[in-house]
Amino acid sequence: xxxxxxxxxxxxxxxxxxxxxxxxxxxxxxxxxxxxxxxxxxxxxxxxxxxxxxxxxxxxxxxxxxxxxxxxxxxxxxxxxxxxxxxxxxxxxxxxxxxxxxxxxxxxxxxxxxxxxxxxxxxxxxxxxxxxxxxxxxxxxxxxxxxxxxxxxxxxxxxxxxxxxxxxxxxxxxxxxxxxxxxxxxxxxxxxxxxxx
Numbered sequence: 001x002x003x004x005x006x007x008x009x010x011x012x013x014x015x016x017x018x019x020x021x022x023x024x025x026x027x028x029x030x031x032x033x034x035x036x037x038x039x040x041x042x043x044x045x046x047x048x049x050x051x052x053x054x055x056x057x058x059x060x061x062x063x064x065x066x067x068x069x070x071x072x073x074x075x076x077x078x079x080x081x082x083x084x085x086x087x088x089x090x091x092x093x094x095x096x097x098x099x100x101x102x103x104x105x106x107x108x109x110x111x112x113x114x115x116x117x118x119x120x121x122x123x124x125x126x127x128x129x130x131x132x133x134x135x136x137x138x139x140x141x142x143x144x145x146x147x148x149x150x151x152x153x154x155x156x157x158x159x160x161x162x163x164x165x166x167x168x169x170x171x172x173x174x175x176x177x178x179x180x181x182x183x184x185x186x187x188x189x190x191x192x193x194x195x196x197x
Contacts, residue, residue: 006153007069007072008072008073008076009153009154009157010157011061011069011072011073012073012076012093012096013100013154013157013158014060014061014163015058015060015073015093016093016096016097016100017060017158017161018056018058018060019093020097022056025094026090026091026093026094026097027087027091027094029090029093030044030087030090032052032056033048033049033052033056034048036048036051036052036055036056037051037052041084042086042087043084043085043086044084044085044090045083045084045085046070046071046074046083049070049074049085050067050070053070060163077089077090077092077093100154100158101178103150103151103154103155104155104158104175104178105178105180106150107148107150107155107175107178108175108178108179108180109180110148110150111175112179112180114146114147117179119172119173119175119176119179123169123172125142125146126139126142126143126146126172127142127169128142132168132169133166133167133168133169134166134167135165135166136156136165136166139152139156139167140152140153140156143155159171159172159174159175161174
């Protein structure tokens, strides 16, 4: 995997969150994006990509640098530089999602080993000034203090669901969903993580 700049990681995460909240998997999202355009080929061009996000009312990239940011995501998904994304290339998003998912599960496992089953205890240890939220700077200090040296930045981006640059106690509770299931308990086949916006 190419080393990504933090801005691009955040943007890819935002795109994934947006897609996952609306589709069951990345293939379904691919088909939908193709169907929003009049293209006859099963390829997503930059124009189709941008137009589809507008049509799907994705507001995550609003701002003066929207075009540049979408272009950077597009380039990442079109590593050969052909100017279009095939379904196979698009599936990289699915691999990334699985990697992010695994990262979070491993982090939760770490917290449980360090602080026990109740994630509230972990939160209180991280939020040591009891302000009820962690800025990005506080987050990096806190996870280092508890001895976690995994991809803290990715976890921050995933937890900051409101994209306001802070993690609230509420946002932190999302981690409950990633706790390992007790042995013998069946997982429901249809548990999609729907992010609230």
